[in-house]
Amino acid sequence: MEIEKTDLPGLLIVHPRIFRDERGYFYESYNEQKYKEAGIETVFVQDNESRSVRGVVRGLHYQLKPHAQAKLVRVLEGTVFDVAVDIRKDSPTFGKWFGAELSAENKKQLYIPEGFAHGFSVLSETAVLAYKCNELYHPESERGIALDDPELQIDWKISHEEFIISDKDKKSPRFHDAEMNFIFAENQI
Numbered sequence: 001m002e003i004e005k006t007d008l009p010g011l012l013i014v015h016p017r018i019f020r021d022e023r024g025y026f027y028e029s030y031n032e033q034k035y036k037e038a039g040i041e042t043v044f045v046q047d048n049e050s051r052s053v054r055g056v057v058r059g060l061h062y063q064l065k066p067h068a069q070a071k072l073v074r075v076l077e078g079t080v081f082d083v084a085v086d087i088r089k090d091s092p093t094f095g096k097w098f099g100a101e102l103s104a105e106n107k108k109q110l111y112i113p114e115g116f117a118h119g120f121s122v123l124s125e126t127a128v129l130a131y132k133c134n135e136l137y138h139p140e141s142e143r144g145i146a147l148d149d150p151e152l153q154i155d156w157k158i159s160h161e162e163f164i165i166s167d168k169d170k171k172s173p174r175f176h177d178a179e180m181n182f183i184f185a186e187n188q189i
């Protein structure tokens with residue numbers, strides 16, 4: 001398994017080791033010891049799965065502290081453009097976003113620490129996303145940021161005309177007005 005750093009401190013791309021043979025493939029999609037050795041110390045307590053059709057954009061979501069969630073995201077079917085936005089107020093990359101194409105084919109994973117808003121767009125006919133969280137769902141603490149925020153300028157790799165988004169996400173505030181309480185922790189570099 002290889003870990004790739006990104007321009008946003010703490011946000012990592014995981015390249016799992018895939019074992020292929022004439023039957024197909026096998027790989028460890030998570031291994032607590034190996035991920036800890038690679039710097040992903042997080043212990044996960046909840047697994048989520050969602051299926052979406054082409055054009056769906058889910059997010060940008062996060063939970064306020066003390067219910068902030070770190071996530072380990074992978075794709076079981078199809079292809080998505082997975083995006084994380086740094087909302088750690090004192091981070092040198094506050095307000096910056098990073099995106100990666102995750103697919104059932106490339107089996108890449110995105111490790112998103114606490115202090116990021118998360119969202120994804122679906123680039124294939126359908127996509128199934130599976131992700132681990134280190135904190136339980138706490139709807140009262142859940143917040144959103146507008147997917148088409150003019151300050152963030154996220155390129156979702158699909159046209160806005162194609163967007164299929166939930167009524168809830170349509171009402172998310174702009175980044176500038178979003179409620180955040182993330183203080184940048186030095187150990188997140």
Ligand SMILES: Cc1cn([C@H]2C[C@H](O)[C@@H](COP(=O)(O)OP(=O)(O)O[C@H]3O[C@H](C)C(=O)[C@H](O)[C@H]3O)O2)c(=O)[nH]c1=O
Nearest residue numbers: 048050058059060061062071118119120136137166168
């Ligand atoms: C997130 C969540 C939702 N739900 C229920 C609440 C709703 O009745 C239903 C759909 O929830 P929602 O529309 O918020 O689902 P998504 O839009 O996929 O939300 C997710 O989208 C982005 C990409 C994320 O990273 C978050 O994990 C999560 O916010 O599932 C639960 O029961 N448990 C949960 O952990």
